[in-house]
């Protein structure tokens with residue numbers, strides 16, 4: 202198998218480098234509320250600086266849909282980044298214009314420039330070839346370090362790669378390596394934990410993982426469709442009627458393949474979807490008709506924790522309950538704790554699971570927390586990520 206080229210494979214000294222990063226960070230009142238993605242891009246940016254590149258960074262923020270949205274300008278991000286780098290970050294007011302092109306011409310070795318939010322341009326999301334060529338005209342080399350946006354075929358994530366030598370940054374490379382190894386050559390026992398709210402969104406992941414894992418643990422809102430598929434009544438719990446048959450098929454497929462599919466055995470039910478609701482823990486075949494399941498119960502927590510503890514590799518995507526409310530956070534918190542304690546390698550697949558791990562202060566104890574929610578889900582579904590596919594390959598064969 203050939204491998205994608207990375208930063209170490211190319212000469213950077215004096216080169217103008219267009220580096221796509223994912224600085225799509227949560228903002229609140231103009232302030233960055235979580236800068237994980239900015240920090241995650243630092244190794245690549247610092248390497249470019251230290252190796253004498255002229256660095257032109259590009260990112261999207263939010264979904265401005267081809268219009269200039271003042272609140273989505275990247276100025277606070279440029280400021281924040283400049284604090285980390287301890288050097289100025291020159292921010293342009295346009296994404297692409299004659300002024301931008303001129304300013305780029307003045308960037309010197311070791312300088313860092315940040316273009317305006319690429320989604321202010323209509324052509325970005327359309328993967329417009331003219332815009333991709335304009336981006337390419339600014340540089341000698343393209344580096345993609347935006348794993349969080351690698352599932353998007355946009356002008357700055359995919360199109361540009363056809364017009365310049367194109368290599369991966371360190372973050373993108375690590376994400377692909379960790380997730381790829383888990384799927385292709387996992388240490389065993391290999392356990393996947395899938396939770397969250399929507400069965401529909403997780404079907405592809407479950408389908409792909411069931412062929413690879415030893416244990417599949419299912420919790421959270423989507424587990425009720427499985428419990429229903431087993432023939433139990435689930436009261437007011439979340440149900441995806443259209444996918445009961447898929448759940449049945451997965452239960453059968455797991456049996457056929459010898460994969461241990463673990464569903465909750467008990468549930469924390471509530472008489473209302475609120476923090477103040479009355480709650481109790483019941484076995485899955487005793488959910489009262491006017492109550493709803495909002496977390497996994499204590500026996501399930503014990504089962505899941507034991508399996509996690511015995512695993513060599515664990516991938517987790519989706520919370521076990523409505524962890525935003527303290528009353529229903531125990532399952533998610535306990536699974537996070539079990540992951541923090543296992544000797545196995547632990548991978549958090551972005552999105553809500555990553556927020557939960559942060560919230561409960563277990564982030565430092567995880568081996569890898571993906572910076573991409575949608576991107577890691579698509580990767581775990583076995584889909585090709587366009588932002589990765591477009592990068593150049595090295596001719597040398599690797600094992």
Ligand SMILES: Nc1ncnc2c1ncn2[C@@H]1O[C@H](COP(=O)(O)OP(=O)(O)O)[C@@H](O)[C@H]1O
Pocket residue numbers: 396397398399402421422423439494495496518519520521522523524525551552553554574
């Ligand atoms: N039993 C449940 N009933 C309703 N919602 C739930 C339940 N368990 C988890 N959730 C909700 O699921 C949401 C996350 O779902 P989803 O977007 O599918 O996960 P992810 O972002 O990890 O992929 C959380 O906001 C959580 O409150």
Ligand SMILES: O=C(OP(=O)(O)O)[C@H](O)COP(=O)(O)O
Pocket residue numbers: 223225263264349350353551552572573574575576
């Ligand atoms: O935040 C992102 O996605 P994620 O929340 O699924 O990780 C990425 O920056 C992609 O953004 P998009 O879903 O608007 O294309």
